[in-house]
Amino acid sequence: MNSLRNEEWDKSIGTTSQNVKKQEQKPASPRKIYRPSAKKAAILSLLFMGLGQLYNRQILKGLSFAALELYLLVFWTVPFQWGMWGLTTLGETPQGRDGFAIVQGDHSIFLMIEGILFLISFLLLLWFYYFNVRDAYKVALKRQRGIKSNDAKEMFKNIWDNGFPYLLLTPSVLFTAFLTILPLLFGVLIAFTNYSAPNHLAPKSLVDWVGLDTFVQLFQMKTWSTTFYGVFSWTIVWAILSTVTTFFLGLAFAIILNQKGIRFKRFWRSMFILPWAIPQFISILIMRNIFNGEFGPINRYLIDLGIINQAIPWLSDPFLAKVTLIVVNMWFGFPFWMVLMSGVLTSIDKELYEAAEVDGAGGSQKFWKITMPLIMFATAPLAIMSFAGNFNNFNIIYLMTEGGPVNIDYSYAGSTDILISWIYKLTLDNSQFAVASCVSILIFMVISIFSIWNFRRTRAFKEEDMMS
């Protein structure tokens, strides 16, 4: 705040001293002071960009604003109308055939994306238009008070000073607009169309808006709803179990390594961090081979040792595959919690324990009344985030089992598929874009509930400066 105030202060000093100079050069004559009406300036700018500025006698600014609007009106009106037509109708002529030659029709999906692009640009333009009106109004007010408006050179300096944050943000905004917001917007809109194989795939056939039909199908049509409810409940179970198991395993090892009298602590600790350090996709692929039902080493040892005489279907039995996934995930997940909780444990004040001992507390009492609450307090936000992360943990599911084994009751999903890997299959392998998009929206809702809840209770939200 202060830095900005200083700048403004500097500027005002600058302008007043200039005014003083000019007044010295030309003796003040009241006739020379031009006093435009602020209302008029604003209305003129509203009618046509730049008119208000011209009325304020800012010739260069006014002309360039007017030129911009003229350019947009002349060259972009027709494309814009066409874009809006595309967005609302998603095309009208399907692909046809003329003998052997294919006659291209409208490509609904391209029309949709172009429509969104036009819409985003239009909104940016509206914002600029608003800026133009506000500028005319403000400058006119300034001139009424006798302050001379900035000339072009000062204007650029002004933009550089006040616009520095915008300048910093421009690349990020462009990236986010095109690579995050536009695709997401498109993704959301797809949920309200029938864009899916086999009958509504662009460019072969047209895609139409269908409103909430896809959602209704997802919940009510048997083939979809069975899959959805099945996959959804496993996703929840998976997210809870994988978070809880790694959390407590990490806690257990942190406590063990924090005890007095354990030797080689550094050695054990760096050993146990190893699963976190190795690139995850590598270790998942290794695990996939170790648990391979036919050729994997685990089954081979067990058979060689005579413990079993038939291979255990680690990854091809629906239930066992789920168990294997959770066990393997423990291997990956516990080091993070271990490291984190070691930090919390060492930071707990020893006097707390001593005081508890004086009061006659036993070992378990000390653990449940002192250690656990402090650990929960310090790690709860991370646990929530980790739950959200596991909810969307595509890598482990897809690289380990590819969602398999096959489940004949499901459409396009296997027994261990979670929502996110189901979406992947729906989109990339089966072109069921509309349903995939519906499911994404539902995932977003679940994740946002957790994130917002988490966010509200963390420090960041309570800091006054955060959003001020």
Add this chain to the structure above:
Amino acid sequence: MTNISLGRKLGHALIYAVLILTTVAILYPVMWIVSGSLNPGDSLFTTRFIPESISFVHYQYLFNETDYPLWYWNTFKIAFWNMILSTILVVTAAYAFSRFRFPGRKQGLMAMLVLQMFPSFMGMIAIYILLLQVNLLDNHWGLILVYAGGSIPFGAWLVKGYFDGIPRSLEEAAKIDGASDVKIFYKIMMPLSTPILVFIAVTNFIGPWMDFIFARLVLRSDEKKTLAVGLFEMITGRANTEFTNFAAGAVLVAVPITILFFIFQDHLVNGLKAGANKG
């Protein structure tokens, strides 16, 4: 030390047993893949934990007969440029949000918060079509742009939080001495925020080595592939007859990344903690 009770000794023995068992469980897959890469055979079935003879044929095979060196180079290139681009984007955005008050700031922060909640999958189809339109499909720059764009919302929040913790008195003093915004940024903010910058740079460098989804979506041809896609196809495509080659490839990726992790261990832990606290 005769006064240590038997129970306590037993307890310790039990603890050591757990520690040793866990170490075995952790080291077994690691050793197994290393020994797999040195096994003379080809398939998963013939692979022995202790190889009959040690051979480096698989490493030679990878370098002479496959595109593996090319995948390695591709991945490194993508990782490097993603690191540079993401760090620049994230830091500039975070600096603007932390140090300036301007119209639209509040909305921008809120928007970023919401954006990081969407699964990145949702935009996949659109990203595909978009890259197709601008001719960046099956192009490394297309992938780098996608990664960099995706890293902004989370990263900017994180770094902004860190910047907020740096006192402003330093900058104000510099300002009085006549330093420009750009200079203040380079001379004061950058040195003071090295830990978080290292975190952002390292995570963005490691990211492309791990990512499978977008690499598979964007890169189509064999010579453009990254390691994650290449190695995955190696063991799923041809019924496990290439297991030992995969093992050699895996070792060559895992070793540098693991070393990188251990070097920057503290930064990574602290960065993740900060991320959770800032939402």
